[in-house]
Amino acid sequence: MKKIVILLCFLWMGFIFYMSSNNGAISHEQSNRVVNIIEKTESKLKTNGESKAAISKEPKVNNNDGKANVKQVKLDSLDHIIRKNAHGFMYMVLALIVSSALFTFNKKGKDAIVYILFICLFYAVTDEFHQAFVPGRTSLISDVLVDFCGALIGLTVFYLFYYKLRRRNS
Template structure:
């Protein structure tokens, strides 16, 4: 089990590195595909009987909405990737019986350090920028992942372990 968690952590860090290595045009294209998918789904959900008058303001508003959606998708992708990373790193610490406040500090440090170095790496990629706000979004994702891991562990795993120990005593 230890090897699997280590491999998953290394794989996920590699995946984050790979995604940061894609140039700005490809990265933008990927998020645009998601925006188009959402836009097409929204269009299909609209009733066919609606008669919209299309004017310049409507087109401009649609572009603004698409740009905002693109921004939200990009930031959520950052948070999601680091949420998964924090979950995996937390699992790694727990597998090696490192728990408590010290483990939390180390997990947060590892994920924050990786976010900072990832943004630094991204500054050398064509068409990409390095933003402190992205590090903060990554760290927010880390906090969510860490919280989710601890809630999962203490609410599910420990409860299951206690019930299992009680059933063995009987």
């Protein structure tokens, strides 16, 4: 079991490295796919929610460029939110896996928390440093903070489930 958890940890770190190695165009394309899925789902929900009587048979001509700009700002904002959530999610999973790895080696309590957070923070910093050398990508301190917040959430989730299961088994 110990070897499997350690392997999972390194595989997830490799996945994070791989995702960080994608140039800016590929990374943007990946997040745009998610934005497009959300946009299509939202438009389907809106059309299904409209009554048939309210839908006109005449084609609507819309020459308002302001609406197009507002829509683009909305899509850019959604893209930004998706990117930050992806950062947080990846490090949340990393914290869960690192926590599992340390628990298999019987490292628990305050010592384990310090090691888990150090490993996740160190990897986030080195990941952002690595991104500085990838074309079209940037290295941001705010991303390190988002990564660390994701790790904190992962650690909290792990400890909540661990102690809930421990209490149930007692």
